[in-house]
Amino acid sequence: MSTGANFQPKIVVFACENSGWLAAGHAAELSLSYPEKVNLIKLPCSGKIDVLYFMKALEKADGTMILACQKENCKFLQGNIRAAQRVIQTRHTLKEIGIEEDRVGIFYLAANMGHKFAEVVQNFYDKIRELGPNPGKVIK
Amino acid sequence: MIIAERKPIDEILGFLVKYRKVLVLGCGGCVTVCLAGGEKEAGILGSQLAMASRKEGRPLEVVQKTVERQCDFEYLAGIRHLVKEVDAVLSLACGIGIQTCNEAFRDKMTWPGVNTRFLGVNLNVGEWAERCQACGQCVLDRTGGICPVARCSKSIFNGPCGGSQGGKCEVSPDTDCAWALIYDRLTQLGEVDSLRDIMGIKDWSHSRDGGPRKLVREDLELESGK
Numbered sequence: 001m002s003t004g005a006n007f008q009p010k011i012v013v014f015a016c017e018n019s020g021w022l023a024a025g026h027a028a029e030l031s032l033s034y035p036e037k038v039n040l041i042k043l044p045c046s047g048k049i050d051v052l053y054f055m056k057a058l059e060k061a062d063g064t065m066i067l068a069c070q071k072e073n074c075k076f077l078q079g080n081i082r083a084a085q086r087v088i089q090t091r092h093t094l095k096e097i098g099i100e101e102d103r104v105g106i107f108y109l110a111a112n113m114g115h116k117f118a119e120v121v122q123n124f125y126d127k128i129r130e131l132g133p134n135p136g137k138v139i140k
Numbered sequence: 141m142i143i144a145e146r147k148p149i150d151e152i153l154g155f156l157v158k159y160r161k162v163l164v165l166g167c168g169g170c171v172t173v174c175l176a177g178g179e180k181e182a183g184i185l186g187s188q189l190a191m192a193s194r195k196e197g198r199p200l201e202v203v204q205k206t207v208e209r210q211c212d213f214e215y216l217a218g219i220r221h222l223v224k225e226v227d228a229v230l231s232l233a234c235g236i237g238i239q240t241c242n243e244a245f246r247d248k249m250t251w252p253g254v255n256t257r258f259l260g261v262n263l264n265v266g267e268w269a270e271r272c273q274a275c276g277q278c279v280l281d282r283t284g285g286i287c288p289v290a291r292c293s294k295s296i297f298n299g300p301c302g303g304s305q306g307g308k309c310e311v312s313p314d315t316d317c318a319w320a321l322i323y324d325r326l327t328q329l330g331e332v333d334s335l336r337d338i339m340g341i342k343d344w345s346h347s348r349d350g351g352p353r354k355l356v357r358e359d360l361e362l363e364s365g366k
Contacts, residue, residue, distance in 0.1 A: 052180050055187035093184065096149045097192035136191025138199075 009062035009128040011038045013121060014053065016046040018075050019111050020067025026114030034121040046106075047079025054090040054104050060139040063128035065105040067117070073110070080108065099136050102127060141170040141261075142234040143268045144177060144254040146185065152230065153192060155251040156200060159227035164189065164253070165219070165241065166206030167233035174268060176254050177232025179206040185232065185253065210237025216244040223248055259290075276346025276353065282339060284325035291318035297339055 015021040021042045027034065039061070043049060046068035057064040066087065068080035084106055091101035107120045156162055164186045172178025186204040193200035205222055207215040210233035223229060229250040231238040241250035258270040273290045279297075280287060289295045293303075293311040299319030303310030307320040326332040346353075 050180070052183045052187075055184050055191075059187055059190060093188060097188050098195060099191060134191075135195040138187075138190045138194055 007129060007133060008035070008037050009125060009133070010060065011035070011121070011125055011128060012041065012057035012061045012064040013038055013067060014041050014043050014046075014049050014057075014065070015067040016069055016079070017042050017044055019069040019073075019109055020046075020107075020117065022111035023067070023109050023113045023117035026112055027117045028114075030114045032114055032118040034118050035125045038121055038125065045074070045076045045079040046083035047074070047076060047081075049083050049086055051086055051090045051093055054086070055093065058094070058099075058103060058134060058136065060137065062131070062134040062137065063103045063105075063124060065107060065124055067120070068106060068108050070108045070110055097136065099134065100131050102131060103134060141173055141259070142236070143174045143257045143260045143270075144171050144234050145257055146176050146181065146232070146254050147252065149188060149192070152185070152251075152253055153189070156189065156193075156228065156230065157198075159200065161201040161203065161226045162189070163203045163205060163219075163222055163226040163229045165210065165229050165231045165233070165250075166204070167210040167231070167237050168206055169209045169211065169233070169237075171233055171237075171254060172206075174262065175266075177234075182206050182232055185230075189230075211240050213240065213244055216241060220245070273347075275342075275344070277343055279339070279342070282334065282337075283322045284329060284331070286318060286322045286325055288318050288322065291316070291321070297342060 013020070015024060021040070024040055046066050049066045054064050066083050068083045069075065071080065074080045087104055087106045090104045094101050094103060105124055109116045109120065164182045166172070166177050166179050166182030168178060175181060182204050186202040189200055190202045203222060203226055205219055207219060209215050210231060223245045226248070228248055229241055229245060230253045231241050231250050232253040233241070234254065235252070235256040238250055238252045259272040259274060260268045260270045263269055270290050272287060275289045279289070288297055288299060292299055293309050293315065294301060300317050300323070304317040304320055307317055309315040309317045323332065323335070326334060
């Protein structure tokens with residue numbers, strides 16, 4: 001297990017294809033960099049996210065998050081609201097087994113926010129780095 | 141449907157502390173609909189168990205599987221090979237499925253992952269209410285389709301009792317008085333006068349009073365040659 005200064009967390013980022021995913025593309029167009037060990041997974045809507053997806057991600061990652069459309073701007077009306085609820089449910093699920101709730105998060109952005117994407121991912125990466133390796137990680 | 145609720149995680153972890161490999165077995169029946177023990181819940185619990193045990197330094201290998209129904213031996217026969225490879229089974233089915241697993245897999249313990257609560261209806265996401273107690277002799281024909289056995293706190297047949305106030309039961313302000321509901325319903329249907337009929341004494345021998353119940357329908361028998 002990587003620890004200390006050399007620790008490079010693995011992060012799984014679920015991204016709504018109408019916002020977070022496009023923002024990632026925008027960040028790439030702008031040649032903005034973000035940490036290497038970040039896996040991006042496209043979802044048709046942030047409302048597709050589920051506690052199960054987060055938990056399966058955390059079996060092999062140190063942190064996971066969902067990038068959703070800005071509030072009141074979901075193409076499917078309530079997807080981002082449901083995503084936020086599932087983040088709360090996942091945090092509760094992690095708390096039950098004594099794993100830091102901050103290993104899961106939700107961030108809202110728009111398709112043209114490449115800079116915001118890079119900033120959000122970097123900040124989350126730094127936060128997970130501070131938390132250290134996920135003690136429950138099953139797949140190293 | 142049968143309404144169940146997952147047991148507290150610490151209780152489940154306590155069951156499994158002595159094992160190295162377990163099968164978390166979901167059920168595609170009622171517990172899937174009431175979000176307690178279907179494929180998704182088996183997956184989430186499987187992750188929780190794997191992560192919690194890893195965190196405690198006693199890695200537990202978790203195999204996950206969901207069958208169509210755990211209350212039918214036919215569906216359990218198809219996973220015998222999986223059960224053979226694990227130390228124990230954690231069933232997320234209702235009490236019926238858990239017992240069926242224990243009957244089907246004699247050499248392995250099947251632990252309960254849920255508490256079976258009642259027979260009920262889904263009122264909203266995450267909200268269920270009791271509607272039936274399986275008393276074995278339905279009286280809904282005489283009570284406007286509202287069950288006094290399951291929905292009256294006293295299961296009385298000549299309500300409402302003195303504890304009914306403003307349509308609510310004295311047991312809880314959140315509980316509707318079943319007999320107020322029955323009266324309102326029969327009034328709505330124009331049949332409130334039917335309440336004047338004397339109901340015969342209910343035969344409770346069809347309920348739990350006769351011990352564990354069994355139903356045999358010989359007309360469905362296919363293989364006895366009768």
